[in-house]
Amino acid sequence: MRRCLKIPGLTTHLNTGIFLYPAYYFVFISIIRAWGIDYTPGAVDLVISYLAFIVGSDLPDIDHKDAPMRFFAQVLLLPLIFTKILDLLVKHLFRYVAIFMPDHLAFTVLLTLAVAIAFLILKSITALMKHRGFFHSISFALIYGALLYFFGTSLLHNHLLRLLFISIGGTCGVIVHLLLDTRGKVWKMKLW
Secondary structure, X not given: OHHHHOOOOHHHHHHHHHHXXXXXXXXXXXXHHHOOOOOOOOHHHHHHHHHHHHHHHHHHHHHOOOOHHHHXXXXXXXXXXXXXXXXXXXXXXXXXXXXXXXXXXXXXXXXXHHHHHHHHXXXXXXXXXXXXXXXXXXXXXXXXXXXXXXXXXXXOOOOHHHHHHHHHHHHHHHHHHHHHHOOOOHHHOEOO
């Protein structure tokens, strides 16, 4: 665990994300109220937005080989990837595999195969990551926000202001990380 704490800026990134979130809240609410929109985030929106902001404040370091965020992301992404692969395997192969064994065993075989494929995909992707590469860019910040918006649509029932509050919060969290890494020199932030 000590090895992870030696990553330059980890504590700074997280603490800055934790304590800058109220500034994000103030600016977002001030802007939408200036436009005549009355929106006050509820507890759920505050929690999700806060988490998106804090995760965003350290997320770019996912490309560092010893970053805790990298391991955390792998733990979260593995099930997302293997379930998609499992869906494909079950759809296209289950009936053939089930000829040779009971259904529950056939499913277990396909599940094992899906986990193995997902693991290899994830390891291949992370092996190609370059520290302070694409994940340290404005493009990545925007993609992170877009993913939050996209995945939040079903959870938040397409409520535009709630989705914007959360997704812009996540984007701003990544921007905070980039600003810290460039010591506030905006012109040094990479576009992609």
